[in-house]
Amino acid sequence: MKPAPFDYLAPTSLADAVEALGSYGADAKVLAGGQSLVPVMAMRMSRFDHLIDLNRIPELDFVRHEAADVVIGAMTRESRVGSDPTIAENVPLLTDATQYIGHFQIRNRGTLGGSLAHADPAAEYPAVAMALDATMHLVGPDGSRSVSPEEFFLGPMTCCAEDEELLHSVSFPVWGPGSGFSVQEFARRAGDFATAGVAVGIRVADGVVDKAAIAFFGMASAPVRARELEIELVGQKAMDLDFQEVGNQAVAHLQPPDDIHASSSLRRQIGAQLASRALSTAVKEAT
Amino acid sequence: MTAVAGRYVGQSVKRREDARLVTGHGRFVEDVAWPGTLHVAFLRSPIARGRIVNLDVSAALAVPGVHSVLTAADLNEHAREWWQNMIGKDAPMPPKRLLAEHDVRFVGEAIAMVLATSRYVAEDGVELIDVDFEAETPVLVERAGFEGVAADDANLVHPEWGSNVAQALPGPMGPGMPLDNPALEAVLASAAHVVTETFTQHRYLCVPMESQGINVRWDRHRERLEIVSATQSPHEVRSCAARLIGINDSQVHVVADDVGGGFGQKMFPATEELAVIMAAYRLGAALRWIEDRNENLIAGGHARNEDLTMTVATDESGKILGVRAHHREDIGAFPAYAVGSSASSVGMYLPGPYGFGEYFFSSEAVFTNTCGRVAYRGPWMMESVAREQMMDVTALAIGMDPLEFRRRNVVTPDQLPFTTSTGLVYETVTPQATLEQAAEMVGYDAFRAEQAEARTHGRLLGIGLSSYIEPSVGFGIMGAEQVDLRIDYDGSVVATTGSGSHGQSVETTLSQVIAETLGVDIDKVVFTQGDTAVAPFGSGTGGSRTAAVYGGAAREASVLLRNKVLAIAAEVLEASSDDLDMDLGVVAVRGNPGATISLADVAAVAYAGYTILPESIEPGLDVSFRIRAPMFMFSNATHAAVVEVDPVTGAVKVLRYLVSEDCGNMINPMVVEGQIAGGVVQGIGGVFYENFVYDADGNPLTTTFLDYLLPTAAEVPTIEYGHIVTPSPTPGGFKPIGEGGAINSPAALINAVRDALTPFGARVVSQPLGPQQIVDLIKGPASSAESI
């Protein structure tokens, strides 16, 4: 289990990285934390001529509170995301989600951007980005562009970045006071990718839900929002919510995948319970 | 014989292996680097069954760094003999081949080997081999069912064998088993209760953390083959290598220093290792193959994967009157030894700790286009998996608590010596005592109240018991191990034996026995194993025999050597040897503290000053003792598990796990508990997490640690232990313990799940019990074992 040969490049600036990507395009692959890419390379299920390592570009590793957003550089390691006080205070859903990612040794290398760009449907960060309506900032030889999570996540292991583009950073909106968040996840073992999981945000004003976001992971080919339910929730009294019922509604429209670990219907059953628990936890925190 | 607690034996002596291992200075097979070694990677079959219609290695040969590419045409015809020491030359032998020739018979079968300057380059070469297949219908239980495979004469895994049935018992190959038992039929026709159920266990694997691997070089000038191998049995590797290429055992030198677990997988050299041996010999090269995890999972040997149907007849009171059993195994394409079947052991050990009355056992094993069966920690353990579930199922069917049902059938002290329905004789087992101790420790009666209370809150708690007799065989090469012991000129003690410790702490425990028996400081004992150049012939480590067989031999060798030391000391001290004691290497005359002689001084006399000794005392201080072990040795244990089932997610949490065991005198209680714990967690893995899956085309779906799930620390409970000590009649009073944790835990866990799911009437008879299976059981139609 040894990777096939490639040329290794380690640009030290974003500009150099973009230039390299522009030159090699589809013949190149970007290396972020490597915690998912390197195993796939070792199994020779992924091969390319050039590996562009982003780990020596300090300008991609940052956490900044800008206006109504927290902006996080794509190469910010998961261990930092999980422990950063600015993130914990303003985007606690990210902090909460981080504990479920692999193990601490994985989080010491894995990056926010790598996890998002890898677009594993069972991963936590894509669902958080989806739930919070984050904005993904991409850069390429032709400049930069910003996309929504719906535009970004195209399917299993597929994001919208072109061959010449890389994920630069992600803006997470700060929900402000009266908000509550929760990530709930079921995995076969500690640290495994989720069999099913959900990221939830609720904002309550004067006892009434004024904003709701429910995003599942492991339940579809990409993270998926329960938009219709969210709209229904807005305007309801937080205290009156029947969480079990809401949980069931949240998964009603989903057709989760079947695999050797769980059937579609089991995933839906678990998802409903997780959603119910997450909503209950988030509402409690918000009120 | 009474329990001992000496200076060393019976103490949790800290391991002498540890200092090197905790600092990164172990020497595992992959740590050995010979100059000029070529690294091997195999091209493996991507399909389960088919003809090889094209095999072109020219592109691989063109890769810089690729030295050569070998195929069946280069190697297979040179293979001489395949039989193994432990199995003997007369056992039935299914087809064997070093590399796939003309056809492939399972996904993962090695077709070609690339030899290159590094494993990286070797894998580059493998990718460039051009191979085409004409796929054929794979023979799979997953596809055709067991009977379908057995009956299929059109599609044969091994055309040379003529049938997909590898073995059927009773039959001409059976170990003298009766062809029927009319008395059992009479019992079944007339008993108050007759219960039948079939239990299935899935395919799960040994998975040592260190995979298999070998370094081999042929020195053509000295005509000597040198091997460093990750093996449980260096002498087995030596013999297999010598036989394969047609040289003498003495021309082969096998070393296994530190070995990273085995659990049965490393008992015999893998086919790939034999191919590497042959290639090194043919090429006169130094070769090295380190199996990667993907290879280890798909082709390193599979285990379990069988079912067993039991019919139990009892009288009104729940006393077992008779048992009929039929066992079916899927042994894959190329099992590791003989036909790979454990049926004769399953049939022999099935009665376990109970009186079975009239008994009849039959079995069938089939070849399939899957990875072959390998030994895994208690290869026959289906007997415990099925029997202990059947105890619960039968108890439920006749309206009795499983503990009570066990109490009515367990072998009691007054029945000893007890002869089982299969003719095994138990002399010192204590299954009633461990059953009662386990029930007491787990608080069985109180649990029932707790369980009822929990159910009112929708919580599903369950308790499961499982008892077994752990057999260790002492026949063939496994029953006659030798320990060589000498005291060197400086008074240090040197011990060598044919064990192949791969985690069992043998360096420590045998040193304990030797130091204790001889009367020396344990730090003065230098213990060497895993080296055929210095060790006497042995069968390696496996089969739960180290304590009883090697330990017994070590004890007897130590007694012989001690007697010689005392005889020499008696001459020097002018005393009778009967009046001498030796402790910590100093011989003293009892009652005369001034009259002493050190071991070094005794050694000086033995080696240099022997002229003062009478002719009857041979100079020197070395002895050998090869033990003759009993045909069978037995220990026993009862496990108890308490679980909670989450009805929504299907997750099972093991809340408590405890083991009451009687392995006789414990050389090192810490090591005993460690062996049990490791086995129990393999059972937890097997029942709840591990599952090797093939699809209907014979493609493996669980080829990495991302899908083949080993339990982590977060999935296991704290294991509690109860020890009952009843020494065996063998030297030292030691009994087998190494495999029992893995043998007995599955049934306890499954029984606990069944107990938790009682409200649903779930028919819990198969594994694995992952979330999906649990939820299906809860939702499934309520059914139970048929009761007449």
Add this chain to the structure above:
Amino acid sequence: MSEHILHLTVNGEAQHVLVEGRKTLADMLRDDLRLTGTHLGCEHGVCGACTVLVDGAAVRSCLMFAVQAHGSQVTTIEGIADADGGLSAVQSAFRECHGLQCGFCTPGFIVSIESFLDAHPDPSDEDIREGISGNLCRCTGYQGIIKAVRLAAETRAATPQDMSAPDDAVSDARVGA
């Protein structure tokens, strides 16, 4: 195919190695520096046997390319004991608590636990189980390992000098190697 000269410090000793870009950190440590205590149990980032410290952080060395460690401070299992061979609190506790049997997974556990205890000096049992769940052991059933972590935490609490990060403890990697 690219080759790179990398300069790094391993167990306190400066090293200069010529490696192919695709060579993993684990293979470089084992093959080029002959630090064979770092073990490969799966090569796909699950078993944790290859865990080393890179700039103080515990990482899977099978999931890093050697060239990525250019300029880094790497500590392997061979660098955990002090220069005189004195075992760390974690190493001693493994021996004391029968935290190992075959010993193959042990280096990864020990390196991980050194790092874990730096971050969690007083862990609960649940913390310990979660903290070591990124390392697989097949022999011990984790019983002795969990005990060892608890004991090591107590030992470290009682001996403040052990609290320094292992990579600060400069030692000669080649001693006894």
